[in-house]
Amino acid sequence: MKKHLNLEFNGKYSINAAGKHVRDGLSTAIILEDSLWIACDERSSLERLTKTDKQTFGKHQSFDLKKYLELPGGADCEIDVEGLGFDDHYLWLVGSHSLARKKPKKSDPPEKQIKRLAKVKDDPSRYLLARIPMIRNRETGEFELHKSCAHPDIPNVKLHASQLVSSGEKNKLMQVLASDIHLKPFMQIPGKDNGFDIEGLALSKEKIYIGLRGPVLRGWAMILEVEIEESKSEQFKLKPIGEDGKFYKKHFLHLEGMGIRELRVVKNDLLILAGPTMDLDGTISVYRWKDAMKQQEAAIVHRKELERLFDVPHGSGETSGQDKAEGMALYDDNHVLIVFDSPTDKRKLSDNGVQADVYKI
Template structure:
């Protein structure tokens, strides 16, 4: 069963420097109260929509991450935000950490098109794992971001924006993963080639779960788990979680699918999963029961994951469109899904787009 919800964006806030509309590249979604938080993969901003009386979302506000964090690149190169989560009055966000392979351009000569396929690019701002203070206005119910603000639960303590230590070529996370036997061979491979590619972030207390779209290893997808800690200077570091490393790896047999989004509901984790590379293919939502109750590395076979429903995707003439990338929990029975490269039938007017509401529990 599928319903639709309209998302309305402001024309003054919706275009990036290249003229791409925010609705055309939605990459993550998170619901906090009546606020739907979204990101677009080719921007340095986070978008906030508010639930309207008719059930749709509008009143678009945009927050530039440059105003809160010290990004490695100051030229507003994209962060490629692929995950958001919230805990303890902090909004967490993560970049894809992936490399890009250039696309051939049809007007170019064949030689030039082939040359472009050999070129790999890195965006410095993609290596971001950060948190920004977020508080709800008790009068309006709206959530707002701050660079620094007093903790409403602990008077005198300040909440301040911070990020995992890193630079233009990587971060503490990539540094430790470059030594990992499962992941290291894929760190220099572009995301769309089954290389290292983050898509999805979920938080439970101090634990941060990071979904990998790639690599997928013989049909097995991975979820990383880390616990950032703040030093006196406000820089985030990784807590040692095992004797060998500051992270845990969880392996999930999604039969070849990579992870597009993660969300925690109660003790369970919902996984939006789809093709790891630049392919059309089945996209589905799974439930990993009691995911947050385990504090050791996990390996789940396919029959240990509950397949909740399939998500529509573009096929035939619409190949390459309607790529589900964002998942927000509406209630115990329903989730909201947003799409990158929406089909024409989703587009409403000049600035709006339709998201899907799917029932995951009958």
């Protein structure tokens, strides 16, 4: 059972330098009371929509992340934000951490198209795990981002925008994963070729869960668990939490061949939006990993230990490559909101709107 919600964007903030509308590349979403925070995968901003009635989020405002974080890619960078989370007055975000292969252009001659398929792009700004203070404006009631601000509840404590310490052109997470027995062979493979590709972020107390769209290993998807400790005010470090002092734990889930697109914590459970790791039309489903928050050690979760809640329709035939469910937000205690990359014309509303779907869980 599902219903539609209308997302109304402001054309003033919605078109990037390449001419792409923000509604055409929605990648992750999170709801905080009447605010819907959303990201597009081809820009370096976050978008805030505010609930205007029972069926609509509008009053679009855009927040340039370069005002809050030090982005190694410079002014024209593309973060490729693929996960959002909120905890203790901080909005968290994670980039894809992936390589991207160039797409052939049909208008080019075959030789040039073939050459483009050999080119791989590496954008330093995709290697980002960060948090930004988010405080409610007492006058407007809106949640707002700050580079630095006073803690709203604890006197003499300041909150600072900060990010995981860098390691060359990448970050510490990529450094510690570079020699991992499961991940090492995939670190130089582009994301949509079943290479390393982050999609999904969830928070539970001190734990940070990072979902991998790829690689998928013989049908098994992977979630990384990390924790942080403070460093400088603008940076934080990974905390040793695994065996032999490792900075991460790995959880393997048999999602029937699918990779992870989004993660959300519901009490002690983890909801997982799963879909194809490669660039194709394929099954997209939502699963529940029951009591995931009680898991203390690395886990391997077989398919019968996962509850498959429902499937999400996707494009096919004339709409091949469209309506790809990419983001999932908790709408209320019993429903999730799903947002889509590459929406069909049927899903688009006027010049700047698009439909999202609400499913009962």
